[in-house]
Amino acid sequence: DIQMTQSPSTLSASVGDRVIITCRASQSISSWLAWYQQKPGKAPKLLIYKASNLQSGVPSRFSGSASGTEFTLTISSLQTDDFATYYCQHYSTSSPWTFGQGTKVEIK
Amino acid sequence: QVQLVESGGGLVKPGGSLRLSCAASGFTFTDYYMSWIRQTPGKGLEWLSSISDSGSIFYADSVKGRFAIYRDNAKNSLYLQMNSLRAEDTAVYYCARYNVYQGAYFDCWGQGTLVTVSS
Numbered sequence: 001d002i003q004m005t006q007s008p009s010t011l012s013a014s015v016g017d018r019v020i021i022t023c024r025a026s027q028s029i030s031s032w033l034a035w036y037q038q039k040p041g042k043a044p045k046l047l048i049y050k051a052s053n054l055q056s057g058v059p060s061r062f063s064g065s066a067s068g069t070e071f072t073l074t075i076s077s078l079q080t081d082d083f084a085t086y087y088c089q090h091y092s093t094s095s096p097w098t099f100g101q102g103t104k105v106e107i108k
Numbered sequence: 109q110v111q112l113v114e115s116g117g118g119l120v121k122p123g124g125s126l127r128l129s130c131a132a133s134g135f136t137f138t139d140y141y142m143s144w145i146r147q148t149p150g151k152g153l154e155w156l157s158s159i160s161d162s163g164s165i166f167y168a169d170s171v172k173g174r175f176a177i178y179r180d181n182a183k184n185s186l187y188l189q190m191n192s193l194r195a196e197d198t199a200v201y202y203c204a205r206y207n208v209y210q211g212a213y214f215d216c217w218g219q220g221t222l223v224t225v226s227s
Binding site: 029032034036042043044045046049050055063087090091094097098099100101103 | 152154155158163166168170194202206210211212214215216217218219220
């Protein structure tokens with residue numbers, strides 16, 4: 001199975017900061033990667049698909065990029081509503097599709 | 109609006125069974141593959157199973173042989189029959205959809221239903 005490794009596990013930041021979260025795949029997944037945001041007690045919400053495509057309705061301060069097997073989620077200017085946990089997920093080839101372990105963005 | 113609503117979670121003893129349901133509304137159910145995903149504090153998010161509109165099924169190794177996914181397109185409903193439950197199956201269970209032509213990313217999730225396996 002393809003393993004997804006996210007870093008950091010926890011990130012402390014302030015409103016207005018630029019935040020970068022990294023996800024590394026254990027083998028090539030092309031651009032078949034999605035990012036989700038999850039708030040406590042809620043289901044994950046799709047932010048980005050195919051590594052860099054913004055889901056409809058998601059603010060443009062969120063962006064995604066890819067370089068080989070390393071993927072990044074960037075929040076250009078962190079807002080209060082963005083404090084949450086973020087997960088990556090690969091969906092290359094066939095199942096099983098796996099998620100990263102999550103990155104919690106906390107208030108500094 | 110697009111909505112998925114799970115039900116059927118609860119407390120069950122080890123070795124017991126439970127059936128989860130997911131009611132879909134606001135979209136054409138047969139346009140989507142449907143999936144079950146669970147979340148635990150220890151293992152995070154884990155994809156469990158998916159089913160196509162026509163009934164092709166995929167399972168994670170962790171639940172193969174114990175869990176069964178099925179759907180009723182006439183009722184816009186998805187189900188997960190869980191047998192031989194173990195303590196490690198304790199989790200919040202989500203149903204989610206994906207469009208197979210765009211890829212298996214999940215653009216809509218239910219609110220989740222908690223399953224607790226304990227004696």
